[in-house]
Amino acid sequence: MSENTDVLIIGAGPIGLACGIAAQDAGLSHTIIDKGCLVNSIYNYPHNMTFFSTSDRLEIGRVPFISHNPKPTRPEALEYYRRVATSRQLNTRLYENVLEVKKDHETFVVNTSKQSYSARAIIIATGFYDLPYLLNIPGEELPKVKHYYDEPHPYFDMRVAVVGAANSSVDVALETFRKGAKEVVMVVREKEINPRVKYWVRPDIENRINEGSIKAYFESQITRIEEKSIDVRTPEGDITLPNDFVLAMTGYQPDFTFLKKVGINIGSDEYMTPEYDEHTMETNVENVYLAGVICGGLKTNAWFIENSRVHADMIVNDLRTKIR
Structure with missing residues (x-):
């Protein structure tokens, strides 16, 4: 039996969580799926890593991020995003791999390694850290x-x-x-x-x-x-x-194969930039959106947490006109 949701978010990183919060604030149901743990990319960072950004630039959902250092550490970030997911009661489904995305009239059917979902819209916020060169x-x-x-x-x-x-x-x-x-x-x-x-x-x-x-x-x-x-x-x-x-340490790349399976056009430029509307973040596939670092394709230094948090509100503002 399929589980119904207004917005299905693929990727439980900081930007995926921000999208869930924005959907929640707009009165839309949401489900956040990730094939790994919560904020899986941050979890896989070096244990003693320190962020370049200050803690206020990593905040989402109006939840304060208090760090004991000038710039937060990996353990502090993990603690913070766990607290965000808990305090905002986000609907996360972790260690669940997306296998297939199909369009069925006005909805999407998403089959995973554990079950099936029916969604009105999809947000892809998968980042790039899972596929090394x-x-x-x-x-x-x-x-x-x-x-x-x-x-x-x-x-x-x-x-x-x-x-x-x-x-x-x-x-x-x-x-x-x-x-x-x-x-x-x-x-x-x-x-x-x-x-x-x-x-x-x-x-x-x-x-x-x-x-x-x-x-x-x-x-x-x-x-x-x-x-x-x-x-x-x-x-x-x-x-x-x-x-x-x-x-x-040769770097990482987005999962272009998955994007293509969903039907998203990949540009012929040197960065293989996916096609999306810069005002709404909607791709060439209606009601499929991109958020976060994946928007830059191979230019993985174009988007960070601090400058892509806005994608969540941009996407949900567009969805408000479509989902009632």
Whole structure:
């Protein structure tokens, strides 16, 4: 038997929760589905991560976010969004994977790994953190290869290779080095550390590289991963390095396959930007909306919690004229 709801929200991150609150305030029933836990992306951030934004910029639903630090930490954010979901009595369905979305006259039928839903409108707020860019090289399937980083302790006294040169890669290289990794090397496709690396961190990583504490191979790439070594192609030729772990901080991408299955047009621009109305957030599929970082396609630094919270009200203001 199908469960009926006015608005079905796919993604229980901060923006998905904000959409649920906006629907609730407008008198619309809502259901928020996520294949993982509440704010799953934040949960998968490094354990000691600190946000760039201040706590007031992460607030949703007029629930104050009080932090004990100038900028909130991951544990504080998890506590805050749990409190929001509880205090606003949001209708969340977690660890439930969306399998199919079909249009049935004026409604959508959404089949998940647990049950079926009937909804008047759908909001997709799935972010991008679930699909890492793969290296696509032999050995990438080995357990020693990690596309997510949580904490430095497992890498104590280990030889670590960090792939990439953006903020996450630099943070991982510095932290594993300072927490006792036997050797840290960075393998970077570009000629230098990414210019967008945080200005207060860039001198640190450059100094560690210059003094030889961290070895960096620029204009290089890993070509094969073995249990105890990696092959690296460098400008000076191919080399083999002893290695225990590969931390591939290569970034993440939206689930374009899912968007296409729903019928959403994907742009031919370099960022593969999904099609939506910038005033209402409605896609080319009637009554299907986008919210949050997924709106930027591959340009994952275009939208954040602080500048996409408004999507919730924009969407619900449009829905008010359609659902009565």
